[in-house]
Amino acid sequence: MSKKVFNLIVGITGGISTIASAIVSFIQPTYTPAIIGAIGIVDTAIIEICSLFVKETE
Numbered sequence: 001m002s003k004k005v006f007n008l009i010v011g012i013t014g015g016i017s018t019i020a021s022a023i024v025s026f027i028q029p030t031y032t033p034a035i036i037g038a039i040g041i042v043d044t045a046i047i048e049i050c051s052l053f054v055k056e057t058e
Contacts, residue, residue, distance in 0.1 A: 006054045010047055017043035 001009075021036050029035065 001050070001053050001055065003054060006050055009050050013043050013046050 017039050020039050024032055024035050024039070
């Protein structure tokens with residue numbers, strides 16, 4: 001994938017994870033800190049996986 005598409009994916013996943021964390025904080029289920037931590041871990045994992053497919057030379 002191109003660097004431009006990678007940056008789009010990073011922006012979208014960052015926004016989604018922020019929204020998801022805000023919703024979890026608002027609802028406050030039993031394991032709120034663990035859920036918010038897991039959301040951050042998944043966001044980082046998605047970015048790292050996508051970075052493996054970025055073409056460095058264009």
